[in-house]
Amino acid sequence: MIRVGINGYGTIGKRVADAVRAQPDMTVRGVAKRSPDYVAVGAAEADYPVYAADEDRADGFREIGIDLAGTADDLVAESDVIVDATPSGVGAENRPLYERHDTPAIFQGGEDATVAEVSFNARANFAEAEDADYARVVSCNTTGLSRFLAPLHETYGIDKARVTLVRRGGDPDQTGRGPINDTVPDPVSIPSHHGPDVQTVFPELDIDTIGLKVPTTMMHVHAVNVTLEDDPDGVDDVRDLFRAEDRLLTIPEYAGIDGAGTLKDFAMDAGRPRGDIWENCIWGESITLQGRDLYCMQAIHQEADVVPENVDAIRALTGLLDGPESRSLTNETLGIDLGRLCGRENLTAEQRPTERVSSDD
Ligand SMILES: NC(=O)C1=CN([C@@H]2O[C@H](COP(=O)(O)OP(=O)(O)OC[C@H]3O[C@@H](n4cnc5c(N)ncnc54)[C@H](OP(=O)(O)O)[C@@H]3O)[C@@H](O)[C@H]2O)C=CC1
Numbered sequence: 203m204i205r206v207g208i209n210g211y212g213t214i215g216k217r218v219a220d221a222v223r224a225q226p227d228m229t230v231r232g233v234a235k236r237s238p239d240y241v242a243v244g245a246a247e248a249d250y251p252v253y254a255a256d257e258d259r260a261d262g263f264r265e266i267g268i269d270l271a272g273t274a275d276d277l278v279a280e281s282d283v284i285v286d287a288t289p290s291g292v293g294a295e296n297r298p299l300y301e302r303h304d305t306p307a308i309f310q311g312g313e314d315a316t317v318a319e320v321s322f323n324a325r326a327n328f329a330e331a332e333d334a335d336y337a338r339v340v341s342c343n344t345t346g347l348s349r350f351l352a353p354l355h356e357t358y359g360i361d362k363a364r365v366t367l368v369r370r371g372g373d374p375d376q377t378g379r380g381p382i383n384d385t386v387p388d389p390v391s392i393p394s395h396h397g398p399d400v401q402t403v404f405p406e407l408d409i410d411t412i413g414l415k416v417p418t419t420m421m422h423v424h425a426v427n428v429t430l431e432d433d434p435d436g437v438d439d440v441r442d443l444f445r446a447e448d449r450l451l452t453i454p455e456y457a458g459i460d461g462a463g464t465l466k467d468f469a470m471d472a473g474r475p476r477g478d479i480w481e482n483c484i485w486g487e488s489i490t491l492q493g494r495d496l497y498c499m500q501a502i503h504q505e506a507d508v509v510p511e512n513v514d515a516i517r518a519l520t521g522l523l524d525g526p527e528s529r530s531l532t533n534e535t536l537g538i539d540l541g542r543l544c545g546r547e548n549l550t551a552e553q554r555p556t557e558r559v560s561s562d563d
């Protein structure tokens with residue numbers, strides 16, 4: 203059993219902890235956080251050993267009845283691998299602590315790519331992390347783009363990708379984030395950081411990205427245009443390629459899912475923990491082919507899509523399983539089952555989204 207320490211127990215950390223707990227080959231050694239708040243109480247109630255990230259605040263935990271298991275330093279010493287899910291920039295400050303204990307670590311996408319030897323996506327470059335001590339799971343948007351681009355890159359080749367990212371303003375617990383009544387170019391300069399970040403996974407890929415922020419906490423939405431090198435054999439060829447991917451959910455027209463709100467409602471109806479959607483959600487009707495130009499729209503649940511990637515990164519760093527085996531086990535244990543979620547195997551030709559434009563036209 204690999205002992206996993208989670209340093210930083212917020213939006214990402216608490217989800218990764220629950221996902222690690224669901225695996226048969228790893229266990230949560232403990233979780234570290236700074237503030238003795240409702241999330242700390244939740245961790246203790248979930249029977250995770252709680253460690254204080256900041257020793258000065260240790261008494262605050264005791265005052266609310268949480269018996270601390272130690273400090274972050276102790277957690278690192280007692281773990282085989284650390285998942286660092288602290289806020290952007292803190293991970294890089296923590297790296298010397300992991301080096302001191304000779305403990306491999308996984309960082310998150312808010313860190314600069316230089317924090318680790320490899321920027322990781324389980325679908326695109328699992329094997330590159332197998333010899334690494336430090337890996338960075340790329341951000342939620344970059345994870346969504348990497349999963350989407352990998353099969354296109356392998357099957358047709360990519361001449362150029364252009365993506366407009368409509369980014370959620372903040373997560374539901376980020377009460378101070380915005381905008382609350384605006385649509386804001388973010389960043390106003392082009393490209394946004396996402397294109398260069400995708401290139402940390404696909405170094406040769408030609409990609410430009412533009413970002414905007416909008417007043418929602420639900421999900422990010424991407425409008426994608428990819429100019430392929432080779433002609434697909436019609437739009438159904440592309441649809442079938444996406445359907446064969448384990449973490450790409452093609453939303454069928456009959457589902458009536460017309461936005462991020464219905465997607466979240468759908469996830470909660472499906473019994474997903476915290477309403478989490480670990481998969482990219484591609485609107486089937488939006489998949490459009492004009493010659494070699496592929497268009498479509500996808501939604502990315504920012505709180506969730508990196509969670510299975512962290513589990514897979516743990517296996518890559520520790521050599522537990524290879525990429526396909528790890529993805530398959532992670533999918534099975536978390537319940538990533540697209541057929542069950544959207545009735546994929548029941549789709550008839552008539553039920554499939556109508557082709558608006560096809561290369562055959
Ligand atoms: N939220 C998102 O949508 C996504 C975030 N990411 C990336 O994941 C990382 C974490 O983000 P997120 O989960 O949103 O962050 P949160 O702010 O939700 O959680 C951060 C956690 O780290 C703790 N923390 C703060 N400072 C320290 C410290 N010095 N040492 C140890 N722990 C500390 C916080 O403790 P406390 O709360 O007790 O103060 C909190 O538990 C970032 O790199 C981010 O860019 C990636 C994909 C999506």
Ligand SMILES: O=C(OP(=O)(O)O)[C@H](O)COP(=O)(O)O
Pocket residue numbers: 311312341342343344369371396504
């Ligand atoms: O990793 C994320 O987004 P990103 O891919 O836009 O960097 C998370 O949604 C965090 O984004 P934030 O930097 O807007 O909090």
